[in-house]
Structures are given as C-alpha cells and as structure tokens.
Amino acid sequence: MPVDWTSISKAVVRGPNWLGDAVMSLPAVRALRAALPTAEIAMVARPSVADVYARESSIDRVIVHPKPKGLRERRQLAARLKEERFDAAVLLPNAFDAALLAWLAGIPVRVGYNRDARGLLLTHAVPAPRPGEIPRHERFYYLELLRRAGLMERYPKCDATELGGIDAAREAGARRLAALGISGPVIGISPGAAYGNAKRWLPERFTESGRELADALRAGVLLFGSAGERPLCETVAEPLRGAGVEARNLAGETTLGEFIDLASVCRVFLTNDSGAMHVASALEVPTVAVFGATDDSATGPTGPLARVVREHAECSPCLLRECPIDHRCMTRVSAARVAAAATELLTSQTWTREAKS
Numbered sequence: 001m002p003v004d005w006t007s008i009s010k011a012v013v014r015g016p017n018w019l020g021d022a023v024m025s026l027p028a029v030r031a032l033r034a035a036l037p038t039a040e041i042a043m044v045a046r047p048s049v050a051d052v053y054a055r056e057s058s059i060d061r062v063i064v065h066p067k068p069k070g071l072r073e074r075r076q077l078a079a080r081l082k083e084e085r086f087d088a089a090v091l092l093p094n095a096f097d098a099a100l101l102a103w104l105a106g107i108p109v110r111v112g113y114n115r116d117a118r119g120l121l122l123t124h125a126v127p128a129p130r131p132g133e134i135p136r137h138e139r140f141y142y143l144e145l146l147r148r149a150g151l152m153e154r155y156p157k158c159d160a161t162e163l164g165g166i167d168a169a170r171e172a173g174a175r176r177l178a179a180l181g182i183s184g185p186v187i188g189i190s191p192g193a194a195y196g197n198a199k200r201w202l203p204e205r206f207t208e209s210g211r212e213l214a215d216a217l218r219a220g221v222l223l224f225g226s227a228g229e230r231p232l233c234e235t236v237a238e239p240l241r242g243a244g245v246e247a248r249n250l251a252g253e254t255t256l257g258e259f260i261d262l263a264s265v266c267r268v269f270l271t272n273d274s275g276a277m278h279v280a281s282a283l284e285v286p287t288v289a290v291f292g293a294t295d296d297s298a299t300g301p302t303g304p305l306a307r308v309v310r311e312h313a314e315c316s317p318c319l320l321r322e323c324p325i326d327h328r329c330m331t332r333v334s335a336a337r338v339a340a341a342a343t344e345l346l347t348s349q350t351w352t353r354e355a356k357s
Contacts, residue, residue, distance in 0.1 A: 043059045292330045
C-alpha cells in the first residue's frame with residue numbers, strides 16, 4: 001500500500017555514515033523537505049558526519065549517535081527514537097542496522113531500499129534501481145528512493161550540491177585563520193583517502209603542484225586529514241616548508257565543523273576522491289580532484305568550480321582498495337596538469353566575478 005505522505009507530521013531520516021555520502025545525500029534531504037513542508041524532520045547521524053546536517057536548514061534537528069556496540073546499545077537508541085513517536089522513517093543507507101533500529105523503535109512507516117536482507121524489517125521495501133535505470137551519480141540514488149516511495153514525481157534541479165550555511169562557514173573560517181596567525185590566502189590540500197591507497201595520488205606531486213600554486217598566489221598551504229593521515233600530510237608539508245612556503249599540518253587537529261570552516265576560505269583545494277573533496281566542492285571552493293581507481297561519473301564532485309583530473313589506464317576504474325600492479329592510473333597524472341587545472345579554475349572564477357560585478 002502506498003504511503004499517505006500528507007498524514008506524516010514527524011519524520012526521521014537515517015543519514016549515510018561516510019562523509020562524502022552525507023554530502024551527496026543533501027539533494028534528497030532537501031527534496032524530502034519540499035515534499036513535507038510542514039512536517040518536523042529529524043536526522044539520525046553518526047558524529048563523523050553530523051555537522052554536515054547540522055548546517056542544513058531543511059532539517060529541524062540532528063540526533064547524533066555513535067555506532068551502537070551490541071544489541072543493548074541498539075535497543076537503547078531504538079528506545080530513544082520510540083519516545084519521539086515518529087510517523088515515518090526514511091532510510092538513506094542500505095545497511096541492515098538502519099532498518100533494524102527503525103523496526104525496534106516501532107516507527108509505523110519504514111521506507112528504504114530492499115537491500116542487505118532487510119526487506120522484512122521495512123513496511124515499504126523499495127526495489128533498488130538496476131544499472132542504467134537512473135543517472136550514474138550517487139546523489140540520484142538517494143533521490144530515486146524518494147521518487148519510488150511516492151514523495152516526488154521527478155528529480156529536482158541539482159547540478160551542483162551545496163553545503164548549507166556557506167556564508168556562516170566563511171565568516172567562521174576567517175576567524176579560525178586569524179587564530180592560527182594566518183593573514184594571507186591559503187590553499188587546501190587533502191592527500192589522503194579513507195577507501196584505500198589505490199585512491200591516493202603521489203604525495204610528492206601534491207607537494208609539487210601545491211608549491212607552484214602557492215608561489216603564484218603568494219599563499220600558504222593547509223594540510224587536512226585524519227589523525228592517522230598526519231604522517232602522510234607531513235610528507236607533503238615538510239618539503240613545502242623547505243621551499244619557503246608556510247605549510248600547516250592540521251591532520252587530526254580539527255573537528256569536522258572546524259574543517260568545513262577552514263576549507264570554505266581556501267582559494268583552491270587539491271584532493272583525491274574523498275570526503276574532503278565533496279565538502280570542498282559543496283562549499284563552492286575551486287576544487288581539483290585526482291581520480292584513478294574510482295569512477296568520477298558516480299562519485300565525483302559537482303558544480304562549475306570542480307575539476308576532475310585523470311589519465312587513461314586500461315584497468316581504471318577498478319574500484320579496488322589496493323593496486324595489484326603499478327598504480328599507473330595515478331602515476332600518469334602529473335603535478336603540472338593538476339596545477340594547470342587549478343589555475344584554469346581560478347581564472348574562470350575571476351572572470352565570473354568580474355562579469356557579475
């Protein structure tokens with residue numbers, strides 16, 4: 001039986017667990033708000049992605065929860081959700097656990113893709129799209145769930161995914177730069193990637209392209225990453241300092257919110273296919289992303305200020321975590337090409353601003 005969405009006054013959305021996926025889910029979150037303009041909408045999200053949604057005006061509030069450990073913690077979270085008396089749950093990730101929590105919470109309407117053996121836990125198990133049925137980019141996968149669930153007839157315009165609260169982020173970012181004692185322009189570099197080493201461009205080439213851009217812009221460099229990526233970021237930062245560039249290694253030193261603020265004030269951002277890439281491009285920062293093992297048509301950055309750089313390799317995209325051969329998809333990408341792509345973006349951005357003024 002189709003859902004009577006006009007009767008829903010309080011809905012909860014289960015957000016994806018990965019940072020990039022959270023950014024790519026934003027068009028669907030906004031489409032849900034358009035479909036339920038008067039309903040209260042809460043987002044259940046992991047701490048690692050919660051700040052993406054906390055900035056989103058289409059969400060009334062965010063319920064932050066760590067990954068539950070064991071059935072006891074799952075029951076505790078389900079009890080918390082049950083007390084909220086939600087009318088409906090929209091489950092964006094495919095995980096069995098997301099459906100289990102909604103079922104344990106006794107939410108009357110539970111909508112999600114019929115994947116991961118969770119169909120019996122859903123009141124409305126939506127068939128997952130088959131290859132070729134929808135546009136390839138991941139944002140359409142989330143939007144299609146809403147369409148198939150009867151929340152909309154067609155996709156909204158979403159050529160560029162934007163983070164909420166960009167102006168506020170830039171103001172906070174400027175304050176954070178001042179607190180770091182940085183007064184000039186900065187370039188952002190994120191050389192890591194959570195999925196695996198196959199997604200990582202060579203750190204020495206991040207250094208080379210970063211140095212070229214820093215010299216041209218008379219800018220400093222901010223290195224971003226997780227605590228585990230701090231040594232990797234330092235391999236990029238140290239030779240930059242040796243070349244006279246002010247380079248700050250902030251890996252492991254920022255919360256997600258602090259990273260968002262600082263990324264928003266970068267003149268340009270260099271990165272692999274990563275969560276940082278999605279955040280930077282969604283902040284309308286000129287972003288150059290190096291792709292090799294993964295498919296940019298499915299998970300690439302969006303918008304006019306994003307550029308993907310990749311070189312042909314007969315084995316790419318392989319979608320592997322580790323390269324079993326010589327990592328040719330990445331070694332063929334030169335530092336000069338990445339720097340040129342960034343320069344082109346910066347030039348086009350300047351012309352656009354002049355045309356608007």
